Amino acid sequence: MDVASRRFTWFYALSQLKLKYRYTSLGFVWNFLEPALFLIVLSLVFSVVNRMDISDYAVFLFSALVPWRYFEKIVNTCMDSIVGGDWLLKKMYVSPFALPLTRWMVSSIEFLISFVIVLALVAVVEKPLTIHLIALPVAMVPWAMLGLGVGLISAVLFTFFRDIKTIVQMTLMLAFFSSPILFRADLFADSTLQASLVRWHPITYFAALFQKPIYYGVWPDQLDWVTAFAVGGLALLIGYMMVDRARSQLYYYL
Amino acid sequence: MRNADRHTTAVFELKDVSVSFEKHATKHRSLKYMLTNFLDGRSSPRFQALQNISMRIEEGENIGVIGRNGAGKSTLLRVLTKVISPQHGSVYLNRSKHIVPLLELGIGFQPDLSGRENCCLAGILMGYSRREIRERLDGIMKFAELGEYIDEPVKNYSSGMYARLAFALATDVKPEVLLVDEVFGVGDEFFMRKCMVRMQRLMRAGSTTVFVSHNLDFLVTQCQRLVWMDRGSIVMDGNPLEVARAYRGSEGLD
Numbered sequence: 001m002d003v004a005s006r007r008f009t010w011f012y013a014l015s016q017l018k019l020k021y022r023y024t025s026l027g028f029v030w031n032f033l034e035p036a037l038f039l040i041v042l043s044l045v046f047s048v049v050n051r052m053d054i055s056d057y058a059v060f061l062f063s064a065l066v067p068w069r070y071f072e073k074i075v076n077t078c079m080d081s082i083v084g085g086d087w088l089l090k091k092m093y094v095s096p097f098a099l100p101l102t103r104w105m106v107s108s109i110e111f112l113i114s115f116v117i118v119l120a121l122v123a124v125v126e127k128p129l130t131i132h133l134i135a136l137p138v139a140m141v142p143w144a145m146l147g148l149g150v151g152l153i154s155a156v157l158f159t160f161f162r163d164i165k166t167i168v169q170m171t172l173m174l175a176f177f178s179s180p181i182l183f184r185a186d187l188f189a190d191s192t193l194q195a196s197l198v199r200w201h202p203i204t205y206f207a208a209l210f211q212k213p214i215y216y217g218v219w220p221d222q223l224d225w226v227t228a229f230a231v232g233g234l235a236l237l238i239g240y241m242m243v244d245r246a247r248s249q250l251y252y253y254l
Numbered sequence: 255m256r257n258a259d260r261h262t263t264a265v266f267e268l269k270d271v272s273v274s275f276e277k278h279a280t281k282h283r284s285l286k287y288m289l290t291n292f293l294d295g296r297s298s299p300r301f302q303a304l305q306n307i308s309m310r311i312e313e314g315e316n317i318g319v320i321g322r323n324g325a326g327k328s329t330l331l332r333v334l335t336k337v338i339s340p341q342h343g344s345v346y347l348n349r350s351k352h353i354v355p356l357l358e359l360g361i362g363f364q365p366d367l368s369g370r371e372n373c374c375l376a377g378i379l380m381g382y383s384r385r386e387i388r389e390r391l392d393g394i395m396k397f398a399e400l401g402e403y404i405d406e407p408v409k410n411y412s413s414g415m416y417a418r419l420a421f422a423l424a425t426d427v428k429p430e431v432l433l434v435d436e437v438f439g440v441g442d443e444f445f446m447r448k449c450m451v452r453m454q455r456l457m458r459a460g461s462t463t464v465f466v467s468h469n470l471d472f473l474v475t476q477c478q479r480l481v482w483m484d485r486g487s488i489v490m491d492g493n494p495l496e497v498a499r500a501y502r503g504s505e506g507l508d
Contacts, residue, residue, distance in 0.1 A: 007378045015375065019366050091361045092379055093336040161285040248339035251332075252275060253283065 005095035013105040035114035063214035064207035070111035078151025132213035139209035142228035149235025179203035271343035318473030321483035354429035359420035365409035398422040
């Protein structure tokens with residue numbers, strides 16, 4: 001990316017964040033409130049349906065749901081970033097990476113904020129905060145890579161095929177409900193089909209990076225780290241190559 | 255064609271550049287449409303916006319571009335600013351030159367941001383750093399005659415104020431290369447004159463300019479070279495007086 005596009009990405013992301021909170025009276029507080037409300041509703045529903053110990057299940061659920069929501073948000077906002085950026089891309093040269101990157105930065109900063117909620121909740125329900133929490137900043141990295149990678153891929157696909165949005169969203173939903181975010185991976189006996197599905201599900205390892213330090217109070221395994229970074233890196237590479245290949249074509253489809 | 259002076263450096267050089275757009279492009283943007291089109295073996299009609307354009311622009315040249323609506327003038331400027339990558343031909347851009355495009359007033363302006371913030375954003379897109387913009391902000395504000403409105407969101411500006419700010423920003427510094435698409439239809443009489451004076455000063459100071467305009471008198475008096483375009487091709491390229499006479503003749507104006 002050229003210097004101007006880099007500067008633009010930074011400044012535009014910061015001004016988007018500023019704008020978001022400038023005209024709301026609740027302002028910054030809203031950022032905490034919205035994810036908190038969402039998580040409270042979900043934990044109530046699921047703990048009643050599943051008849052689980054409320055506080056225990058809440059901690060389990062939030063630990064992986066918050067990074068998942070972050071991932072989903074990046075993909076959804078990146079998807080229409082290039083198409084929605086026609087006001088700029090059709091009139092002035094700016095790298096096609098600039099707008100998806102802006103969305104990614106905004107989501108990342110908001111994620112960091114909502115993450116404070118999770119930690120506060122862990123403390124409230126009297127789960128001891130352990131030393132393992134220091135792994136979390138690093139655990140965020142593969143999620144961010146995966147989000148940006150899938151975001152770039154869907155941004156390119158959406159530019160050429162405007163009906164791809166539903167397909168991407170369905171895929172995300174499928175990935176979510178089949179991964180051990182809502183349920184514990186040890187729910188199934190080792191030999192069952194479900195257990196092997198979970199074992200081959202990449203999100204299992206991404207989720208473990210957060211569930212293990214927060215809920216189980218242990219370090220994530222080496223396998224978790226390696227798988228998550230490899231999958232995240234691969235997604236990022238494919239996304240980069242797709243945008244790079246499509247860049248000269250984009251104008252004609254905006 | 256002009257005989258190229260071996261001692262000057264080219265700022266732009268186009269060789270055999272062609273750009274075409276699909277007609278009825280809205281229907282093509284879905285997976286469904288592409289598949290049915292593919293199965294039926296249909297290909298869509300295309301509209302030729304630029305046809306085998308070859309031209310060389312030397313450093314310090316002031317070039318005017320004339321032609322009817324839809325002749326390809328704006329497409330040509332978009333090729334020069336890298337916004338469009340042509341399907342055929344090669345485009346050489348001198349990367350050491352600071353190119354400032356002024357295809358439309360207020361590109362990159364965000365309605366909710368203040369005039370000051372928009373100066374930063376649009377300035378960054380033009381390739382300046384934030385420090386450079388901050389240093390010039392006083393001069394820009396003075397030229398744009400905005401007063402205390404500089405800290406208001408630009409959505410509250412009148413169209414004249416908006417245009418003044420955008421123009422002041424684009425021409426406050428001395429760009430090495432300035433590409434202008436008909437942008438003087440805005441602002442009051444007095445401001446328009448101020449703009450013209452500023453443009454003339456830039457041209458005399460040695461900036462390379464490419465100027466698309468319908469104001470033939472301005473182009474004839476200010477440019478050393480005039481390019482007449484029609485239906486995507488260059489009809490005539492050379493001495494402003496001769497080209498203007500031929501152009502007027504073809505339109506039955508003489």
